[in-house]
Amino acid sequence: MLRKLHKYWYLFWKFRELAGMHLLEYRADFWFWTGISVMWTVFNYFFFGLILHVSGGIGSWSQWEVYLFLSVFTIIDSFTWSVMYVNMWHYTNSVFTGKLSHLLLKPVDLQFLLMTQKNSYNNVPRFLLGVVGIVYSLKQLNLSLNLGDILLASLALFGGMMIIYNLWFMMATVSFWVERLNNINDIVPGFRRIWQFPQEAYLHAGPVVSGLLVPITIVTTIPSEVLLGRAHISSWVLLIFLTGATTWMARLLLSYSVARYSATGDG
Amino acid sequence: MGNRVLAIIRQHSLHDFTYRGEKILWIILNLAPVLVMFFVWQTIYQGQTLIAGYSFHDTIRFYYLVALISGTTQVHFEGWRTEQVRNGMIDFYLLRPLPFWLEIFFADLARALLSTFLLVPFLGFTGLLINNTWQVSVLPSNELQMMGFVGILLVAYLLNFMLGFWIVLASFWLEGAQGLEHFKWISLSLFGGSLVPFQMLPDWLAGLISWLPFKYMYLVPVEFYLGNYQWQAIDSLYITGILIFMASISIYFWQAAVRKYSSSGG
Numbered sequence: 133m134l135r136k137l138h139k140y141w142y143l144f145w146k147f148r149e150l151a152g153m154h155l156l157e158y159r160a161d162f163w164f165w166t167g168i169s170v171m172w173t174v175f176n177y178f179f180f181g182l183i184l185h186v187s188g189g190i191g192s193w194s195q196w197e198v199y200l201f202l203s204v205f206t207i208i209d210s211f212t213w214s215v216m217y218v219n220m221w222h223y224t225n226s227v228f229t230g231k232l233s234h235l236l237l238k239p240v241d242l243q244f245l246l247m248t249q250k251n252s253y254n255n256v257p258r259f260l261l262g263v264v265g266i267v268y269s270l271k272q273l274n275l276s277l278n279l280g281d282i283l284l285a286s287l288a289l290f291g292g293m294m295i296i297y298n299l300w301f302m303m304a305t306v307s308f309w310v311e312r313l314n315n316i317n318d319i320v321p322g323f324r325r326i327w328q329f330p331q332e333a334y335l336h337a338g339p340v341v342s343g344l345l346v347p348i349t350i351v352t353t354i355p356s357e358v359l360l361g362r363a364h365i366s367s368w369v370l371l372i373f374l375t376g377a378t379t380w381m382a383r384l385l386l387s388y389s390v391a392r393y394s395a396t397g398d399g
Numbered sequence: 400m401g402n403r404v405l406a407i408i409r410q411h412s413l414h415d416f417t418y419r420g421e422k423i424l425w426i427i428l429n430l431a432p433v434l435v436m437f438f439v440w441q442t443i444y445q446g447q448t449l450i451a452g453y454s455f456h457d458t459i460r461f462y463y464l465v466a467l468i469s470g471t472t473q474v475h476f477e478g479w480r481t482e483q484v485r486n487g488m489i490d491f492y493l494l495r496p497l498p499f500w501l502e503i504f505f506a507d508l509a510r511a512l513l514s515t516f517l518l519v520p521f522l523g524f525t526g527l528l529i530n531n532t533w534q535v536s537v538l539p540s541n542e543l544q545m546m547g548f549v550g551i552l553l554v555a556y557l558l559n560f561m562l563g564f565w566i567v568l569a570s571f572w573l574e575g576a577q578g579l580e581h582f583k584w585i586s587l588s589l590f591g592g593s594l595v596p597f598q599m600l601p602d603w604l605a606g607l608i609s610w611l612p613f614k615y616m617y618l619v620p621v622e623f624y625l626g627n628y629q630w631q632a633i634d635s636l637y638i639t640g641i642l643i644f645m646a647s648i649s650i651y652f653w654q655a656a657v658r659k660y661s662s663s664g665g
Contacts, residue, residue: 164575168582175585179594186450186599187443315421315428322428325435336445337438338532345438 143240144248151251165254169213173206173258176328177265191332196272198330201356203265205328208293208352210259212321216297218250220317224307228314230395243386247301266359275360285358288368291375292351296320296327298378305382308389327352347374403497404505411509422514426470426521433466434525441533451599456535457625461596463522463529463537464621469593470518472555472616474563476507477580481570485577487662500653503567504560511556540626547630551620554638558616561645562587568649571656592618612641 155162180202184195193201223246226232235245270277277285300320307316331349334342347370354371357363415422437459444455453461480503483489492499526537539545562583570576588594589604590613597605597618608614615638622628 161575164578168578171581171585175589178589182595182599182601183439183443185601186595190439191442191445310420313420313424314418315424318428319424323431325432329435329439333439333442336441341438345435 200269206262210255214255
């Protein structure tokens with residue numbers, strides 16, 4: 133077991149190293165897309181600035197609490213584009229072209245390969261801007277964090293990202309059944325606006341809409357609430373349940389889909 | 400000429416129709432953020448009837464119209480056309496008895512017409528939803544206003560096309576021209592007046608927007624539809640001048656681009 137874990141640990145960092153080598157080879161590309169990513173991040177803060185300029189807050193969330201929330205979203209967004217998008221793009225592409233056969237032959241867990249083998253470093257500044265945003269917002273709110281709070285918030289953030297990643301993975305797995313749907317990987321990021329706002333923003337939307345949207349918003353709401361020191365135990369239960377449930381469902385769907393997979397040639 | 404144009408429109412319409420599932424998905428993905436904004440603003444408006452002189456109903460209409468305008472006037476050819484140029488895959492277009500830029504225009508027009516056709520039921524459903532949920536009517540007040548609105552949408556589409564074509568032109572010189580598409584989206588959102596209603600913008604941005612031609616892409620059509628904007632002769636003169644200017648720049652750089660272009664292999 134320990135030997136197996138060591139192998140996966142080694143592979144995980146080997147993939148990161150390869151991505152680093154890719155970065156060094158295409159330096160201009162890296163700087164260009166980093167610039168674009170920073171531009172979008174600044175744009176997001178500006179958009180929220182416009183809303184807060186006239187509203188002063190969203191529901192019971194004050195201006196700086198909303199900025200803290202947006203910073204949490206920014207961190208998640210950096211992983212969305214740097215890790216999730218590139219991996220899911222390669223995943224669906226390998227299904228459409230039949231290149232998945234190569235991955236199936238490797239003595240490594242397929243889901244691990246599909247979810248970790250690619251990444252880019254273009255969104256590192258976006259991540260750092262998110263961290264700076266959190267620190268600055270906390271300062272404005274006169275709040276301080278201890279190590280335990282930071283660990284808990286990181287855990288909640290990880291859980292939230294896992295939920296998004298698992299949902300995306302399930303969506304990408306649909307590519308085993310559908311053709312002519314090249315934008316299948318745009319579905320999850322296309323709905324990002326939902327978790328760009330706190331849960332409370334949807335509480336007046338009626339039972340059906342809020343029932344649908346509120347569970348999704350926990351991915352950003354709970355980490356933000358942990359940072360603000362007001363997370364309830366029920367939120368944690370929901371987060372843990374959804375992380376576990378989506379992980380299990382993603383794995384189940386992959387096993388079922390791979391069983392019916394067929395390809396000829398090498399794509 | 401007419402037959403060639405019809406052939407391009409037919410060919411691209413058939414291609415796009417083959418990928419209709421993808422098209423419908425794009426429509427849903429474009430509408431989803433707008434629907435989210437309805438609920439967010441509903442929460443923001445709790446306990447107040449006006450924000451910067453704008454009611455909740457006006458805000459709903461604003462975002463609905465932004466979705467309508469985006470869905471009908473935005474162009475999406477920059478990405479794959481720049482790739483064609485960068486990969487040296489436009490040789491055969493240059494040998495055809497129809498200029499490449501006209502090919503781009505009519506191909507995108509075919510896409511825009513199909514997108515609009517597919518968008519109508521979704522917008523109709525959203526309009527009904529809005530009407531049932533918040534008792535907000537999104538219908539125009541009269542036919543004349545509707546016709547004027549369609550005319551402004553055509554202007555918005557032409558402006559969008561020109562900007563998209565400039566990005567394609569840039570790909571003859573710049574390796575990362577594809578990324579300029581992001582710059583275009585941000586600029587249009589910021590200076591077109593599609594982020595929040597005009598009255599809610601800070602003075603410096605509102606002033607800037609009213610000077611720039613991007614306002615004809617969102618701000619003017621929205622305000623015209625809502626009956627808050629009177630189209631005047633100066634608007635026609637200004638926008639004609641802008642379009643002629645943009646077309647002249649495009650022609651100049653297109654000629655330079657064709658002279659610069661080279662490719663080998665297949």
